[in-house]
Amino acid sequence: MRLESQNAIPLEKLQRWMYEVIVHPDDIESALASRSAEAEIPARRVGDFIKASRTMTPLQCVGVYHSMYLLRMGETLETDFPITAVFLGEKAFQELVRDYSGAYPSTSYTLDRFGDEFPSFLKEKEIGDAPAFLADLAKFEAAVTEVFNDTSSPVIGAGELEGLSQDAIASAVFRPIMALRLIEMDWDVTLQNDAYIAAESLPAPKAKKTFLAVFRRRWEVQTIKLDNAGYALLGSIIDGEKLGDALSAAFAVAENPDPAVIFSLFRDWMSLGLFSAIEA
């Protein structure tokens, strides 16, 4: 066994230091001089334990890792929240990446979880003229990602209702597919979503109470805009209520409490494949 160098730094300390340096949002000099890095290893010692290369100083060597960190985190958030990124523009989005990475560093083995707190982060943070809009937009994009990755379910069609009496239908519980989310927003983010899909410029935010069902049909994520009654009906069904009770909840909030109209909503959803089972 060869003797270890006297300059050896305990691995845990070295790793804590390197982590603090790598994730620091400012330049590499500031990262090394930061309080959190200095608490582990003083900046003046860097040359003692990191070797210079033929072309780079020790500081530049560790700077390679530092420079890649925020790029990686930014790419991850941009993948999960592409419309938010376009809406904000590159500079503002990168500032957000930097702030978010500092507030919510990744604690998972997968980057897929990194953006989990992004919608709530946007809600807390006052950004631009319409901060609540950004939170709604991110909430919508998070729902799209969740639905895209959620488990496939068997699907029943509207034909399953044939042969059932009205009483049987009213007392049945309809189980939704797994890949379905119901979201309520104060801004109509479908305007930005439609423009993004059409590769058009994103329109200005429009404040409007909006209810959406986001679901996956086969492998494609789709959305349905709902009114008050539709939102109440689908929400009650998702909560496991009998269809008759769910319809009653919808009538209570409907602007036009026409049973035929509201029941037709339900039939449409069955045709779209929003349900996976009927429990009589």
Add this chain to the structure above:
Amino acid sequence: MKSNRWGSKDLGVGIGLRSPHFSEILENPPEVDFFEILTENYLDTNGYAAHVLDFVAERYPVVMHGVSMSIGSTDPIDFDYLAKVKALGEKTGARWLSDHLCWTGVNNKNTHDLLPLPYTEEILTHVVERIKTIQDFLGRPVAFENPSTYLEFAHSSMTEWEFLGRMAEEADCGILFDVNNVYVSAFNHSFDPLAYIDAVPADRVFQYHLAGYTDMGTHLLDTHSDHVVDPVWELFGHTLGKIGSRATLIEWDASIPDLGVLLAESEKARSWKEKEASNAA
């Protein structure tokens, strides 16, 4: 040329399973010998990616390549993560599992980068113990890849290839030998790549990786974003002569090209393997 000590099969030449190619793979399954998946991309998804993986696993051999075992970290081993890795390996019939000689985070925070370690006796012991624990839990050997690195620690008491070889022997684990990483690190740290290749214990090697890098002027960055360069092909030829034929994969993870371009690159790897095989005959 002999296989490794576990008798793993030379699966031929494969490509990574990447989302831009999903629809083309489903519509017109390509002629490749195997697919490698990025483990973490499939641990928690049950949607389209899982559907494509099921399709692929029914038709091709699959190997799993992860980035989060963090064998060099001082954090506790994440057994919940390993349980998912194990389950995915069983589900896909993965021929083998691999990860990297690195650490990725500390204090339960993950940088999602493959960070370098000092190569010392103390750290070798640390890494070996963790690998043994991981392999016991998974119930199979794991191959660890030599990383591309951009810094070296002054207190290292052995070369990376000494560390890698001893780690493999003492932990009884495998090696995924990345030829491009040797080239990148050799450039960055001014060592002889042939010395590295010649020191790798052949009977530990499961698989080879080849990839393209980005020349940053002061250093080479392992970006997996381009064609394999000629000097790396030459090193690959040398590797085949020294270590033998193994499953070989072209890694292309950024600026991902059309599937046809990737397949053409993999055919180039096949040509090198065939040339070396005829030289050895």
